[in-house]
Amino acid sequence: MAAATTAAADAAQDGQTPSLSASPSTSRPRLPPPPPPPTTTTTTSRSRRCPCTRAQLLAFLGAPSAEGLADFGRRVADRVLADRSDAGGPRVLFGGGVWVDAACGGLTDAFRDVAAEAYKSEARTVSFTDEWVKKATDNLIDSMISTDDINAATDLVLANAIYFKGDWMEPFQLQFTSPGTFHRLDGGHVELDFMEKYRRMDVACMDGFKVLKLPYKLGATPPAHGQLKRRRGQVDTKSKDMPSTEVNESTRYSMFVFLPDTRDGMATMVDVVTAAAAFMYSISAEMKLRDVDLKLPKFKITFNWGNLKETLCQLGLTLPFSPEAADLRGMCNGDEGDGKSRRTTFLSKVAHMAVVNVNEKGTEAGAVAFHVHGGSGPPPDLVEFTADHPFTFFIMEERSGVIVFVGHILDPTK
Structure with a gap:
């Protein structure tokens, strides 16, 4: 079990917020x-x-009326929180x-x-x-x-x-999971298994922290009551008929991992992330595909x-x-x-x-190339993303902009 606290500010900040919503939350x-x-x-x-x-x-x-809130809740329940596991999704x-x-x-x-x-x-x-x-x-x-x-x-x-x-779009391979040390905020540490993979991923290197996106496997979406649209960092709750181009689109869940550069940098990072209501939406524009050496602890919250x-x-x-x-x-x-x-x-x-629940599980990967560097050290563009100290995660349905979960990982063993 992992120690997780909902960030009240960021659960309210745009999604969905977790927390675990969670129920979904809006700015x-x-x-x-x-x-x-x-x-x-x-x-x-x-x-x-x-x-x-x-x-x-x-x-x-943040709702204009009870009727608008009910309509938004109806569409979130139908589109975002509907179980897609039979169709291969989360x-x-x-x-x-x-x-x-x-x-x-x-x-x-x-x-x-x-x-x-x-x-x-x-x-x-x-x-x-x-x-x-x-x-x-x-x-x-x-x-x-x-x-x-x-x-x-x-x-x-x-x-x-x-x-x-959810199953990862590109799952971790069990053979690369290895023991490691996680450093807590109180100065102590715990030993646990870290998942690892090396590949090109969406990542943003900000001032004082990094953000990595881990997509989940897609699942088909049935017709819904209305359309959820993002506008300037807000979730638009205005009901309208679902365009035909939207009906067959799949939900697109991703986990965004926010990792401070220093072991005690979580509080400062959270202040930055929660300062602007639209931060979670603007961060996507900062992300670039880069080679990433990722180490992420297994955890269940x-x-x-x-x-x-x-x-x-x-x-x-x-x-x-x-x-x-x-x-x-x-x-x-x-x-x-x-x-x-x-x-x-x-x-x-x-x-x-x-x-x-976060672990290696995913669909069986096909021919996947893992590159191991040696000799002269990592290439200059490589991003080292080692989550061996407290970090924050968001699980977002990207098409709607609804954040379903928000959590802090303070000790993945608890």
Whole structure:
């Protein structure tokens, strides 16, 4: 297992962001300070609740409207996150769920329909008990959230899980995998296997770090609801009929590995990468095909974050979590107006799980020429790309510009 942390800034920076999305993420503007909560908190009357929850959510996600966001989510689910393994492409599995306690009045029919149709997610009204956690969600939530985190006081839980495993377009050869040393940020080191290959690859040598692109094997794409287009570093969410030239195009996943020149250079590199929202798109223009001697550690990431509430609040998303200020009337049935007394609803938990597996596996290569240099040393144009210290990776679907995963590799053995 590899120690991986989602870079909150870069998960929000353009894709997709991981993280592991992950769910896919898009660039979003810096948020204004959230409105202050109501001064009186002795009542949960809807008239005292802040009407800005919807606006804050849309601003946080960089979306012009809820309808536009749903349309974008629909097209990402259909085009980017659809499993292409049967067609030879990466295996991509994702699932999500929204569960609200019955005491809050339940989910609206409109929200339930959008969750299922646009986001391929389950939306249910339940009674939160330990037994429900284990059975009603087929153990998905049980594996992501401790049963201690869900009790009778829990109102609303969101959960998302995504799995990615792709075959390299040009696989590593097992016979070239050899043991090596990975140097951690704390000065320690670990021994593990490094994959190695020498060939011409897309690489960019920037000030203080290098970026390498490793394409995954292509998979066929079925017709979709709309087209995803990149424009000036943004993902265009405007729906339009899919042109016939686009229907048969395959998804094009690639891993971009960002390697600082120095062992302790990750923080500076991340600052540079996250400073501009369009950096991930502009880096492609800097890449050139060059001879590269690549050494990359094998790693598998299982990232499980049982509650993202604190992180999301730090990023400016506060209102949905506030018992006094949250206004989720478009999502949950109202808690007043029908003569019934109901608990007002606020978001209790947000959980995310991501799994990424990186190894030599790929389709059997044909006649592949490996060149070993000796005697006078490497040629002057050779790029040495030895990932033996902490680095960052992005997995992007290049045709849409959606970043599916973002991760830091701090210790590939954990």
